[in-house]
Amino acid sequence: MARIRLKNLRHSYRREPGTGADWALQRLDLDFADGSANALLGPSGCGKTTLLNIISGLLRPSEGSVWFGDRDVTPLAPDKREIAQVFQFPVVYDTMSVYDNLAFPLRNRRVPRDAVDRRVREIAAMLDLGDVLDRRASGLSADGKQKISLGRGLVRSDVNVIMFDEPLTVIDPQLKWRLRSKLKELHQRFGITMIYVTHDQTEALTFADRVIVMNDGVVVQSGTPVELFERPQHTFVGHFIGSPGMNLLPATFDDGVARFAGQVVQTTATPGAVAAQSQLQIGVRPEFVSFAGTGIPVSIVKVADLGRFRVVETLHAEFTIRLLVGDDQPLPAERAWLQFDPAFTHLYADGWRLGERPA
Amino acid sequence: MSGRTPNQNAWWLVLPVVLLVAFNAVIPLMTVVNYSVQETFGDNQFFFEGVTWFEQILHSSRFHDALQRQLLFTAIVLAIELPLGVAIALAMPRRGPWVPVCLVLMAMPLLIPWNVVGAMWNIFALPDIGLLGHTLNKLGFDYNFTRQPLAAWSTLVAMDVWHWTSLVVLLAYAGLSAIPDAFYEAARIDGASGWAVFRFIQLPKMKRVLMIAVLLRFMDSFMIYTEAIVLTGGGPGNATSLLSIDLVKIALGQFDLGPAAAMSLIYFLIILLLSWVFYAVMTRDEAG
Numbered sequence: 001m002a003r004i005r006l007k008n009l010r011h012s013y014r015r016e017p018g019t020g021a022d023w024a025l026q027r028l029d030l031d032f033a034d035g036s037a038n039a040l041l042g043p044s045g046c047g048k049t050t051l052l053n054i055i056s057g058l059l060r061p062s063e064g065s066v067w068f069g070d071r072d073v074t075p076l077a078p079d080k081r082e083i084a085q086v087f088q089f090p091v092v093y094d095t096m097s098v099y100d101n102l103a104f105p106l107r108n109r110r111v112p113r114d115a116v117d118r119r120v121r122e123i124a125a126m127l128d129l130g131d132v133l134d135r136r137a138s139g140l141s142a143d144g145k146q147k148i149s150l151g152r153g154l155v156r157s158d159v160n161v162i163m164f165d166e167p168l169t170v171i172d173p174q175l176k177w178r179l180r181s182k183l184k185e186l187h188q189r190f191g192i193t194m195i196y197v198t199h200d201q202t203e204a205l206t207f208a209d210r211v212i213v214m215n216d217g218v219v220v221q222s223g224t225p226v227e228l229f230e231r232p233q234h235t236f237v238g239h240f241i242g243s244p245g246m247n248l249l250p251a252t253f254d255d256g257v258a259r260f261a262g263q264v265v266q267t268t269a270t271p272g273a274v275a276a277q278s279q280l281q282i283g284v285r286p287e288f289v290s291f292a293g294t295g296i297p298v299s300i301v302k303v304a305d306l307g308r309f310r311v312v313e314t315l316h317a318e319f320t321i322r323l324l325v326g327d328d329q330p331l332p333a334e335r336a337w338l339q340f341d342p343a344f345t346h347l348y349a350d351g352w353r354l355g356e357r358p359a
Numbered sequence: 360m361s362g363r364t365p366n367q368n369a370w371w372l373v374l375p376v377v378l379l380v381a382f383n384a385v386i387p388l389m390t391v392v393n394y395s396v397q398e399t400f401g402d403n404q405f406f407f408e409g410v411t412w413f414e415q416i417l418h419s420s421r422f423h424d425a426l427q428r429q430l431l432f433t434a435i436v437l438a439i440e441l442p443l444g445v446a447i448a449l450a451m452p453r454r455g456p457w458v459p460v461c462l463v464l465m466a467m468p469l470l471i472p473w474n475v476v477g478a479m480w481n482i483f484a485l486p487d488i489g490l491l492g493h494t495l496n497k498l499g500f501d502y503n504f505t506r507q508p509l510a511a512w513s514t515l516v517a518m519d520v521w522h523w524t525s526l527v528v529l530l531a532y533a534g535l536s537a538i539p540d541a542f543y544e545a546a547r548i549d550g551a552s553g554w555a556v557f558r559f560i561q562l563p564k565m566k567r568v569l570m571i572a573v574l575l576r577f578m579d580s581f582m583i584y585t586e587a588i589v590l591t592g593g594g595p596g597n598a599t600s601l602l603s604i605d606l607v608k609i610a611l612g613q614f615d616l617g618p619a620a621a622m623s624l625i626y627f628l629i630i631l632l633l634s635w636v637f638y639a640v641m642t643r644d645e646a647g
Binding site (some may be wrong): 058078079085088093 | 539541542544545547548549550551552555559560563564
């Protein structure tokens with residue numbers, strides 16, 4: 001087990017990459033602490049699988065290096081890196097029994113027979129595969145096959161990291177939740193570093209201690225679920241995470257004060273931090289907007305009841321602002337005023353949170 | 360079901376297919392069955408003979424010899440073409456500009472008319488003027504396929520391998536192309552050896568197409584006629600008289616229609632039976 005570091009990494013699938021769009025991964029440095037549970041979150045095509053395959057060694061990065069502990073593993077093949085990876089679609093060895101499938105990675109590494117047996121039975125019990133160990137793997141359902149894939153990833157106890165590439169896509173929702181808790185449990189029991197790729201925010205936020213959000217080959221933010229929620233570094237994080245996403249409103253910034261539609265709005269931005277010519281936006285999550293006696297005048301357009309709270313859609317001029325209201329609180333009549341919580345209202349310049357923009 | 364009477368007129372829609380099958384399969388087959396139980400004379404005189412011809416064929420050493428030669432020939436070409444075809448398919452590039460080049464090269468032998476293949480190999484192997492025959496003799500090998508049974512057999516097998524291995528290659532290649540990359544990636548991470556990748560991923564995934572390859576190659580090689588008759592004409596002597604060649608000799612050479620018809624039916628039943636055996640053996644463990 002080891003800490004994993006990606007140094008100055010960059011990757012393109014083209015032979016002679018030129019401009020920005022040619023790079024599937026823009027230059028990045030990342031650090032995965034030993035024994036951490038990480039999630040790589042982002043929309044399809046954002047580069048998360050590329051990043052995963054670079055860590056596992058299936059892909060050689062165009063530039064930069066991969067370090068496990070203080071060893072540079074960039075030139076090493078996957079089987080020399082002592083890692084495990086679970087793919088999006090089940091990969092099982094059809095002609096083998098479930099038992100032999102689970103034992104395969106261990107036998108290839110000449111693990112003694114009794115150790116293999118102990119480990120296979122332990123993992124099988126954990127994944128509820130104990131009853132089907134003697135069955136042929138090809139006869140199982142998609143769920144069952146994916147459990148075998150997961151099992152083959154988990155069966156080795158000596159791995160540096162286990163990577164999951166959207167492993168629960170083919171699993172039905174109920175089992176999905178159970179398997180996710182199993183993975184979490186396994187992580188706590190064995191303390192193996194895990195990296196979990198997904199485009200599903202719920203999956204990422206429930207599984208990981210640290211979530212890395214990617215978009216267009218760029219890491220836009222890396223932090224705890226709370227940080228992503230309370231202080232999105234980029235408007236992409238603001239609207240990708242959270243449901244509904246962050247309200248983004250056009251803003252101006254003069255004399256150290258942010259204004260939206262002529263109204264002064266208190267934000268976390270420090271005065272003087274704004275570069276000229278950049279496009280400014282105020283970002284505030286619906287959770288931090290509330291009705292008040294004064295503030296931004298709006299009219300209520302739509303109310304959606306989500307059980308414990310309601311999503312209220314309001315309109316100021318042509319700008320939609322959403323807010324969450326508890327189901328015990330009364331809604332004002334048609335005309336109302338909004339207040340933003342200044343501790344969680346951020347100012348973004350060209351998408352990046354002010355004061356947080358990387359050099 | 361509702362109380363409505365089904366419209367029986369739909370049966371007429373099946374008629375074209377029934378007619379087609381009748382004309383191209385049932386009627387010819389029944390003609391053969393008819394010949395196989397009768398003695399024919401000139402003036403279209405027929406006498407019922409029962410199973411006489413079947414008994415005669417089944418007890419004739421000539422048929423036994425031809426059948427043995429046929430089984431040997433089929434066994435040899437299957438034993439060469441299947442492993443060779445799979446090996447070539449594995450060696451072919453999986454992607455890139457060479458893929459179409461390889462595929463076209465592979466398809467080439469399959470596009471040549473069978474009698475041309477026979478004629479080509481005949482000329483190619485002629486000991487005096489053929490490139491192969493002449494070269495072998497120059498190198499000090501005594502090679503003459505028109506006189507030596509072993510040379511005739513080797514040439515016949517070489518020709519069939521040249522002509523038909525491509526079919527196995529193309530089928531195996533199709534099977535290989537259908538394997539998702541994730542399988543190879545998972546195997547690399549699991550630390551599988553090259554042999555294990557072949558044994559546990561490629562071979563199982565190719566199984567279905569290989570079954571088709573075995574069946575096609577079995578049936579085709581068991582029925583080989585055109586190329587062999589052009590190349591060796593069944594000779595020297597009867598050395599390469601395979602079943603179909605012998606059958607034609609009986610039917611058209613000697614004009615013994617009854618025995619020839621009986622032999623055709625036995626021949627047909629052997630192919631049917633062996634195909635079924637192959638199929639049953641290869642799909643045996645799929646149910647479990």
